[in-house]
Amino acid sequence: MTEKIRIEEVARLAGVSPTTVSRVINNFPTVTKANRAKVEQAIQQLNFKPNIIAQRLAKGKSDTIALVIPRYEGIFFSFYANQIIRGVGVAAENLKLDLLLHLSSGRDEPSAMMAGGILFADIIGNKKALEGAQQAGLASVVMNCLLEDPQVNCVYIDNNKGAQQAVEYLLNLGHVNVAHITGDLKSQSAQQRLEGYKAIFQKHGIKIKDPLIVEGDYSRPSARKAMAALLDLKTPPTAVFIASDDMAEEAIAVILEHGLKVPQDISVIGFDDNPICLYGSVALTTVRQPLIEMAAKATSLLHKIMSSKTTPPPTKMALPAQLIIRDSCRQI
Numbered sequence: 095m096t097e098k099i100r101i102e103e104v105a106r107l108a109g110v111s112p113t114t115v116s117r118v119i120n121n122f123p124t125v126t127k128a129n130r131a132k133v134e135q136a137i138q139q140l141n142f143k144p145n146i147i148a149q150r151l152a153k154g155k156s157d158t159i160a161l162v163i164p165r166y167e168g169i170f171f172s173f174y175a176n177q178i179i180r181g182v183g184v185a186a187e188n189l190k191l192d193l194l195l196h197l198s199s200g201r202d203e204p205s206a207m208m209a210g211g212i213l214f215a216d217i218i219g220n221k222k223a224l225e226g227a228q229q230a231g232l233a234s235v236v237m238n239c240l241l242e243d244p245q246v247n248c249v250y251i252d253n254n255k256g257a258q259q260a261v262e263y264l265l266n267l268g269h270v271n272v273a274h275i276t277g278d279l280k281s282q283s284a285q286q287r288l289e290g291y292k293a294i295f296q297k298h299g300i301k302i303k304d305p306l307i308v309e310g311d312y313s314r315p316s317a318r319k320a321m322a323a324l325l326d327l328k329t330p331p332t333a334v335f336i337a338s339d340d341m342a343e344e345a346i347a348v349i350l351e352h353g354l355k356v357p358q359d360i361s362v363i364g365f366d367d368n369p370i371c372l373y374g375s376v377a378l379t380t381v382r383q384p385l386i387e388m389a390a391k392a393t394s395l396l397h398k399i400m401s402s403k404t405t406p407p408p409t410k411m412a413l414p415a416q417l418i419i420r421d422s423c424r425q426i
Contacts, residue, residue: 101115101116101142101229103140103142104133104136104137104140104142105136107136107139107140108129108132108133108135108136109132110129110132110133112229114129114133115133115136116229116230116231117231118130118133118134118137119137119230120230120231122231157190157191157192157210158191158192158193158194158209158210159182159186159191159192159193159194159209159210159211159212159213159393159396159397159400160193160194160195160196160209160211160212160213161178161179161182161193161194161195161196161212161213161215162196162198162212162213162214162215162220162223163175163178163179163195163196163197163198163215163216164197164198164215164216164218164219164220165197165198173339173340173366173368173370174366174385175215177385177386177389178215178237178385178388178389179195179389180386180389181385181386181387181388181389181390181393182213182389182390182392182393184386184390185389185390185393185394186393189393189394189397191393191397194209198219198220198223209232210232210233210400211232211233211234211235211396211397211399211400212227212232212233212234212235212396213234213235213237213389213392213393213396214234214235214236214237214239215237215238216236216237216238216239216281217236217239217241217282218280218281224236224246228245228246233396233399233400234246234247234396235247235248235249235392235395235396235399236248236249236250237249237250237388237389237392238250238251238282238283238388239282239283240282240410240412244408245408246408247395247396247399247408247409247410248409248410248411249388249391249392249395249409249411249413250282250388250411250412250413251283251383251384251385251388251412251413251415252412252413252414252415253282253283253286253287253290253365253383253415254286254287254289254290254293255290255414255415256287256290256365256381256383256414256415256416256417257286257287257288257289257290257291257293257294257335257365257381258290258291258293258294259381259415259416259417260290260291260335260363260365260381260417261290261291261294261295261335262294263363263379263417263419263423264333264335264361264363264423265294265298265300267333267361267423267424267425267426268425268426269331269332269333269361269426270300270332271303271306271329271330271331271332271333272291272306272331272332272333272334272335273306273307273308273324273331273333273334273335274287274288274291274306274307274308274334274335274336274337275308275309275310275316275317275320275321275324275334275335275336275337275341275345276288276307276308276309276310276337277310277311277312277337277338277341278310278311278312279309281312283337284312284337287337287365288307288337291307291335305327306324306327306331308320308323308324310336310337310341312337312338312340312341313340313341314340314341314343314344315344316341317336317340317341317342317344317345317348318344318345318347318348320341320345321334321344321345321348321349322348325348325349325352325354330360331360332359332360332361332426333360333361333362333363333423334360334361334362334363335363335365336362336363336364336365337365338364338365338366339364339365339366339367339368339370339371339378339380340366340368341364342362342363342364342365342371342378342380343364343370343371343374343378345362346362346374346375346376346378346422349362350375356375356376356422357376357421357422357423357424358424361379361422361423361424362376362378362379362422362423363378363379363380363381363422363423364378364379364380364381365380365381365383365415366380366381366382366383367380367381367382367383367418368380372420376420376421376422377420377421377422378420378421378422379417379418379419379420379421379422379423380417380418380420381415381416381417381418382415382416382417382418383413383415384413384414384415384416387413388413391411391413395409395411
C-alpha cells in the first residue's frame with residue numbers, strides 16, 4: 095500500500111484533510127489541539143508509520159536543494175544528465191544554495207534528508223518520491239516533463255514543436271519517405287517527438303507509413319537495430335528523424351556500413367545538439383533543446399518557492415526547441 099493511500103486513510107478515520115495529517119506529522123503549529131488529537135489517535139489506531147524521508151526533507155535547511163536523476167547505465171556519459179547537473183550546479187552556486195545529488199533507481203526515495211527543496215530531472219520511476227515531497231509540503235519542481243496535476247511545478251522542453259520543425263524541414267527539402275526512430279516511449283519526451291513527427295504528416299495530408307516508425311530506447315544498440323531494419327525495407331527512407339543525437343550518430347554508422355552516404359543517399363536529423371555530433375563523419379543537423387536553461391530556470395523557480403512566505407501559484411513553463419541546420423540533410 096502506498097504512502098499516499100495510508101495518509102488518506104488516516105485523514106478519513108480522523109475526519110480531517112490529508113493536508114492536516116501531513117501538518118500533524120511534521121509538527122506544524124497551525125493545527126488545532128482538537129484536530130491534532132484526532133489525527134494522533136487515528137495514527138495510533140492504524141499503526142501508521144510516516145514517511146521519514148519526506149519528513150526530514152520538509153524540515154531541512156532552506157539553503158540546500160536536492161537534484162534527483164533517474165539512474166541508468168552510462169549516466170555520467172550522458173549528455174542530458176551532464177547538462178542538467180551543470181545547469182543546476184551553476185544556478186545553485188549563483189543563488190548560494192548547497193546541492194545534493196541523488197541517483198534514483200525508481201525503487202527508493204531521495205536520501206537527501208537535509209534538503210529544503212527538491213528538483214526532479216525527470217519523473218520516470220520517481221512518482222512515489224514526488225508524492226512524498228508534496229505530502230510533506232516540500233518545495234519541488236519537475237524538469238523535462240509536463241504533469242497534468244495542477245499543483246506540480248514543471249519546467250520542460252516543447253518536444254512536439256521541436257520534432258515538427260525537423261520533419262517540416264525534411265518535407266520542404268522534398269522528402270516524403272521520412273522515417274522516425276523513437277526514443278524510449280515510456281518517457282514523455284519520446285512520446286511528444288513521435289506526436290510531432292505524425293502531426294506534420296497529418297498537416298500536409300500525407301499518409302503515415304507504419305513501417306517507417308521504429309521504436310528505440312535512446313541507446314546506441316537500439317538505434318543500430320532500428321536503422322538496419324529501415325534499410326532492409328523494400329523501399330528504404332530517403333530521410334530519418336531520430337529522437338536523439340546519440341542514436342543518430344549510431345544510425346549514420348550503420349548507413350555507412352551498408353555502403354551508403356549521408357546526406358547523398360539518406361538525410362538524417364537528430365535531437366539534442368550534442369557537441370560531439372559536430373565531429374563525426376558529417377556535421378549533424380539537429381534540434382537543440384535548451385537543457386542548461388531548463389535546469390537553471392527550474393533551480394531559480396525552486397529557490398523562489400522556498401523563499402516565499404506564502405505558497406506561489408504552480409508554474410508550468412515550456413521552453414522552445416530550435417532546429418540547427420548543418421550538413422546531414424540534402425534537397426531531393
